[in-house]
Amino acid sequence: DTGVSQDPRHKITKRGQNVTFRCDPISEHNRLYWYRQTLGQGPEFLTYFQNEAQLEKSRLLSDRFSAERPKGSFSTLEIQRTEQGDSAMYLCASSLPGTGPLANEQFFGPGTRLTVL
Amino acid sequence: AQSVAQPEDQVNVAEGNPLTVKCTYSVSGNPYLFWYVQYPNRGLQFLLKYITGDNLVKGSYGFEAEFNKSQTSFHLKKPSALVSDSALYFCAVWRGSTLGRLYFGRGTQLTVWP
Numbered sequence: 027d028t029g030v031s032q033d034p035r036h037k038i039t040k041r042g043q044n045v046t047f048r049c050d051p052i053s054e055h056n057r058l059y060w061y062r063q064t065l066g067q068g069p070e071f072l073t074y075f076q077n078e079a080q081l082e083k084s085r086l087l088s089d090r091f092s093a094e095r096p097k098g099s100f101s102t103l104e105i106q107r108t109e110q111g112d113s114a115m116y117l118c119a120s121s122l123p124g125t126g127p128l129a130n131e132q133f134f135g136p137g138t139r140l141t142v143l
Numbered sequence: 144a145q146s147v148a149q150p151e152d153q154v155n156v157a158e159g160n161p162l163t164v165k166c167t168y169s170v171s172g173n174p175y176l177f178w179y180v181q182y183p184n185r186g187l188q189f190l191l192k193y194i195t196g197d198n199l200v201k202g203s204y205g206f207e208a209e210f211n212k213s214q215t216s217f218h219l220k221k222p223s224a225l226v227s228d229s230a231l232y233f234c235a236v237w238r239g240s241t242l243g244r245l246y247f248g249r250g251t252q253l254t255v256w257p
Contacts, residue, residue, distance in 0.1 A: 032186075059243070059245075066249065068233050068235075068248050070247070071244040071246070084244075121243065130175050130177075130237050132189075134186035137186050
């Protein structure tokens with residue numbers, strides 16, 4: 027399967043613990059996005075990478091959240107000192123480089139469901 | 144500011160009947176509009192998009208959508224619904240910046256009953 031993969035698929039943690047999620051984009055895609063989806067809502071943008079550069083961060087991304095894409099391939103999203111409000115599905119997406127129409131079509135992974143107890 | 148609105152939380156339709164899932168947008172300039180579908184415990188799957196050109200866009204699984212600039216709408220349609228179309232549908236808009244974030248609606252749960 028050459029789609030976007032995310033690991034783990036599910037994570038249960040206790041409040042105050044740190045968690046880290048991984049996303050592997052489609053290999054030829056240089057753009058990578060993180061979104062958060064809570065129950066009854068559409069995905070909300072968190073951050074965006076082009077290659078290894080983090081070009082945009084949402085105000086939703088508090089200082090407890092950090093994302094990296096060190097080699098321009100896979101990305102990690104870390105949440106420090108988790109809170110119950112962090113419980114959500116974390117989605118990763120990737121897209122092609124460039125500015126044409128195909129560059130705006132984002133391919134999503136299956137998501138990581140986080141439950142903070 | 145709300146960029147995308149999906150006015151219906153749920154749409155119920157009988158198998159074989161036509162279906163419409165509504166979406167309106169509020170962005171300046173020329174928007175890029177998308178429809179995604181989400182099945183339980185799965186990521187979002189791309190259905191179709193409007194960039195420019197013909198207002199009627201055809202996508203995957205027999206779905207199509209009509210872009211209406213005067214009504215700022217991008218409704219998803221299918222002439223004959225299938226039970227397997229039951230899923231959560233999201234409309235999204237790209238505002239035209241170079242950074243590419245999508246703004247999603249809240250989603251519409253489509254249920255097709257046999």
